[in-house]
Amino acid sequence: MLVRFIKCHGSGNDFPLVDARDWTLSNAEWASLARVLAARGGPVGGDGILALVPGDDASAFGMRMFNSDGSEAETCLNGLRCVARAGFAAFGVETATVRLKTSHAQVEHVGDLAPGVYTVAETAGPASLATADWPILGAPERLIDAPVPSLPGTRAYTAVSIPNPHFVTFIEHIDDAELVAVGEACEAAPAWLPNRANVSFVERRGDDTLFVRTFERGVGLTSSCGSAMAASTYAACVTGRIEFGREIAVLNRGGMVRARAEVDAMVTLHGNATWEWEGEVDVDLGAERAGDVQVLRRFDDEVAAWQAVAENVQR
Incomplete structure (x- = not known):
């Protein structure tokens, strides 16, 4: 064709x-x-x-x-x-x-x-924190800044679907090798995560800026992932790192968007x-x-x- x-x-x-x-x-x-x-x-x-x-x-x-x-x-x-x-x-x-x-x-x-x-x-949106939506088998109803024992390492994750499923963790400095290791664990579609997931490592750079790096389901490391930037913005608000209703800059390897998450779990991106x-x-x-x-x-x-x-x- x-x-x-x-x-x-x-x-x-x-x-x-x-x-x-x-x-x-x-x-x-x-x-x-x-x-x-x-x-x-x-x-x-x-x-x-x-x-x-x-x-x-x-x-x-x-x-x-x-x-x-x-x-x-x-x-x-x-x-x-x-x-x-x-x-x-x-x-x-x-x-x-x-x-x-x-x-x-x-x-x-x-x-x-x-x-x-x-x-x-x-x-x-609305973004969802319900782990049953993925599903994440054996997990509590919500994961907010909580460890996921089946993933490599000891980092705390917030699980968000929008509607793509995302594990989001906030860290001081992003290590691509560590991100790939976690992403590949999800990409293998283990029994507890049958539909796989995206994984984002996020640096908070002040009150109004995030930097997001994502291992994308079905793709691998990407320069940018829009739903990951939305999920990371919502996760930042849920965990108290960013205020709901505040417009922020979300940076990535490919550029940036302007983002805002509301208390009703709707997320708006300008890009x-x-x-x-x-x-x-x-x-x-x-x-x-x-x-x-x-x-x-x-x-x-x-x-x-x-x-x-x-x-x-x-x-």
Whole structure:
């Protein structure tokens, strides 16, 4: 099949995005397409693939997101901003309700986060602290700053689903090797954690800034994970590190978002939805093989505008 796509990113979390409103792929075919297009050694690459799909009675349009291993996520908030932008263009709107796999989210095109950076505000939730939602078998009803004996090490975690499941721990300095060890323990889908989980190590940098580093389920270490930034913001409020209702900066390897968690467990992120280039490629789903990519258009000004933001964050 000939696949036309936009290579895009939200806060450095990168994806090929397809308009699949008229597609009729099976879940197995979607998984194959994700493994082909999102493979880092392949012709496109990404942390997964995004699809603009039809909505339902409560939404203008929908979103599906498949990780690079072919598994489908409940949501991806960095990816949601990119799908929202595509949906806004398709329907000629600036605000919408979006259907996700197991929930809905509100999105709106808002003022630029920085000059030349297309910005979307997204509100998702309510975040849940119920361990039965994952499930985490054998755990108490909630885990808030508590040890998880089955994980490597002795750190305390807060368990949040939004609706992706996240273990969040607050530490002084992030050690990637330690994060990978914990992430891989979850990625193995042990009996007590059958649906796996994302793991985030978070540095609190003052009263209004967090730095988040995430091992993402189905992907591994990522430059950024939107639901992890939302879950970390909510966890920071639940544990008293940040005030509910306070807008903060959440930094990551790929850039940053502005975030706010409310007492009703809804979390709003303001972040970029950046187009990098548009292309098309012929994909053999049965063989999970792609041909040569044809680049149709580049968005160099958008790429440069976001690069300026990312460089400023790193400084």
